[in-house]
Amino acid sequence: MESAEWKAGTRVAECRKAELATWQAAMKKRETEIKKRGEDPHKDKGMMNSTITIQKEMDMDQQERQAIKQAMESFLLEAVANYEETLACSTDQDLDAVFHLVSLWLSNHANAAVNKSILEFAAGRAPSYKFLPLTYQITSRIGFGTPLFHQALHAVVTKVAMDHPHHTLLQLFALARPRTERSVVAGSGGTGGKKTAAVRTSAVQSTPPSHKTLAAQTILTELRSKGGSAVPDLIAVLERVTEAYVHLSMLNVKAFHERAEPIPYAAVHSRGLPSLEKCLQPLDGQPLPVLPAVLTAPPPVDPTGKYEHVVRATGFGTTFQVTASGLHRPKIVRCLGSNGVWYRQLVKGEDDIRQDAVMMQVFGAVNGFMRDNAATFKRRLHIRTYHIVPLSPNSGLLEWVEDTMPFGAYLQARHLNLKHGADNNAPPIGAHARYYPSDLRDAECRRLLHSAESFEEKRKAFARMTERFHPAFRFFFLESFTDPFTWYHRRLDYTRLVHFTVAVSSIVGYILGIGDRHAQNILVDVKTGEVIHIDFGITFEQGKVLPIPEKVPFRLTRDIVDGMGITGTEGVFRKSCEASLQVLREKQASLLTILDVLIHDPMYKWTISSTKALQKQRGGDNAQHSNSAGITAGNGGGADNADGDESAIGGTRVGAAERALLRIRQKLQGYEDPNGEAMSVSGQVKLLINEAQDPDNLCSIYCGWAPWL
Known part of the structure; x- marks a missing residue:
């Protein structure tokens, strides 16, 4: 129904309908004139025959189109x-099958027969477990349709x-928790040199709950009433x-920003x-x-659901830490697991990290694609992921990526402040x-x-x-790796990795248009050598509309090489790029299914606001060091949280x-120039590598991106 031929046929049908009406x-006018003259109106059969012919042709076209629809x-x-049937009978993950099923269902959400089939399938x-890779896509439609x-x-x-x-x-x-504007202020005061906590809580101001929020609350209420299961207790x-x-x-x-030691929860907690310190303690003496x-x-x-x-x-x-940098200074907490391991977590507020969570989901799907392909599986091609847990529209939780340091910290650290646990693996210089x-x-x-103004000056400065x-x-x-034997083997492994x-x-x-890849937004695992990307607040080529546009498809600077x-x-690098792009081309339908859901999420920001763009590129000399990526992963798509952002309003957002x-579809089809010819995989990769290393592109980029590294 979306093809050019079908749309052309629709236009022809409308024209024929208008022609018939004419x-x-x-x-009718002719018949009236003939009657006034007292003549037989049936004598003039030419016009009548033409009308009948047009009507017959229209009926034939209508029947043909109706047959196609059926x-x-x-x-x-x-x-x-x-x-x-495939999902029910197979014990494999069947990513392709579930992606296509969900895509057909969501794209035909108004089709009663499809909904009835899905309803019966869900009940039977x-x-x-096969729907888990797409739970975000499915739950995002709650309250819709x-x-x-x-x-x-x-x-x-x-x-x-x-x-x-x-x-x-x-x-x-x-989904059930509406956006919260609660502001809790913890201060210090007192006499005698002793600090006391003065905590003030302002009134809670939340936007009215949406249909999606109400629908999610309804589902949780229903789940609370399910007997014979641990789910109601787990929800509580x-x-x-x-x-x-x-x-x-x-x-x-x-x-407490200047405080070197960890902050006790008791110092900031209000009755x-x-x-968080007490949320898992017994209630009324009962565990x-x-x-x-x-x-x-x-x-x-666990496919059986036993877990x-x-x-x-x-x-x-009993304590938490505050990161050394970041727009809203996230908190670092420690959670004790039943296995005796302490898990560090990054708690972020006043920030929308759902975009980062979706990027992790996309990366997870890509890893699945890579495992299913023989060529990429042999090369162990994958993307390192970490867990991101949105808790509300403007808060969330991130897994602390252990044993890593920012790429830039190793290369350009200058007497790093290590008191907050950031960049502990990096040398002081x-x-x-x-x-x-x-x-x-x-x-x-x-x-x-930063001081170069014209392109010629920038080019000379970069040279x-x-x-x-x-x-x-x-x-x-x-x-x-100071041991020669370990150094040799680690270097071989690292070079491959x-x-x-x-x-x-x-x-x-490149496919997702992820920008802002400065040296602090790329982590390196000091044990395995894997590269981990963080902070996905600039995606879908939003970097090209920044005050100083980003012209490179990805970071491939001299230090990376x-x-x-x-x-x-x-x-190895070029062949790995080609293998990766080939897999993404083959799996473009599944990839687009994951991304398509975002059109229907009104809170997802597809374009960057002017406020956030200015925040990303400000403070020329110190901009890059103002954000330590090792501790502020996941700035998210809505850092500005501007309710009036035109990108989130109606048809403009869609x-x-x-x-x-x-644009993603064009890239996957090999169109670098939408008006040009489709490129082969090898040709497209060659072009991208050249663009990423082109001095003309690198010299024109924002100085905080550090293109010289």
Whole structure:
């Protein structure tokens, strides 16, 4: 129905209908004139025959189009039934089958027959665990569509939540909790040099609950009433725990920013408000009936739904820390698992991290695609992921990525402040300053690029940096692995891993238009050498509309290449890029299914606001160091939280979303220039590598991006 031929046929039908109306009006007028003259109106048969002919042609066209519609309806129902049968009869994950089934269902949400089929499938043979990769896509439609669609959606979500509560309930809580503007201020005062906490809580101001919020609350209410299951008790405990997380995320602890030691919860807690430290303690002397899983370490999916070996949260530390930087200074907490392991978590407030959560979901799907393909599986191509848990529209929880340091911290650290746990693996002085003391300093390079105004000046400044600022990332191996035997083997492993992980993350980042890849937004695992990307607040080519546009498809600067060994971007890296792009092209339907749901999420920001754009590129000399990426992962798509952002209003938002999806589709089809020819995989990869390393593109980028590194 969306093809150009069908639309052309529709236009022709409308024209023929208008033509018939014109002939009928003319014939009626002619008959009136003939009657006035007293003549026989049936004598003039020419006009009548023409009208009859047009009517017959229209009837034939209508019958043909109706037959096509009926055939498409039949094919649709048959496809839905076959996908359902595949999912019911197979024990494999069947990502393709579930992606196509959900895509057909959501794109035909008004079709009663499809909804009825899904409803019966959910009530019967549906293996609920197979819907888990798309729970965000499914739950995002809650409160939307026809009553029958809502009924089918309700049945699917309820079944998945009952069978797999550790993977589903948190998404329902995030939808059921409206955006909160609560501001809790913790201060310090007192006499005698002793600090006391003065906590003030302002009135809670929330936007009116949406249909989606009310629908999610309805589902949770129904789940609470389910007998013979631990789910109702788990919901009660999770509600208590998530409320404590949200409260902590909104806590303003500005008075403690200069405090070196950890902050006790007791110093900022106010009576009557939830405390994370105490949320898992017994109630009225009675232990909690069930403990939740560690929120940032959910258990592996159990198809049986038994979940007998779950690492559960048993308590929290008595103190928390505040990150050394970040717009809203996230908090670092520790959660004790039932396995005796302490899990560090990053609690963020006044920030929408749902965009980051969706990016992690996309990365997880890409990893599945890579595992299913022989060529990419052999190369171990994958993207390193971490858990992101949205708790409300403007708060959430992130897994702390252990044993990592920002790429830029190793290269350019300058007496890092280690008291908050950031960059603990990095030396106090950057590698560039230690190995090339006579080179330009990082600050000098930044000033050179920042002060250059014209393109010619920027090009000359960048050429000077290239001559007097040498790449130094290869020394990472000598410092990390001092034993020669270990150094040799680790370097071989790392060289392979850096080729593989940089290749996949570069291609996926290009397809999704992920920007803001400065040196602090890329982490390096000091044990495995894997590259981990964080902070996905700039996606879908929003970097191209920043005050200083980003012109490179991904970060492939000299220091990145320096870690790849003597072959550089040739050989393994290029082949890995080609293999990754080939898989994404083959799986574009599944990838677009995941992204398509975002069109229907009114809280998702597809375009960057002017406020956020200015925040991203400000403070020329110190902009890059104002954000330590190792501790502020996940700035999210709505950092500005501007309710009046035009990108989130009606048709403008949908238009921006459709434009973004169209551009992704063009990339997957090989169209770098929408008006040009489709490129081969190897040709497209060659072009992207050249663009990423082009000095003309690098010199034009924002100085905080540090293109000289």
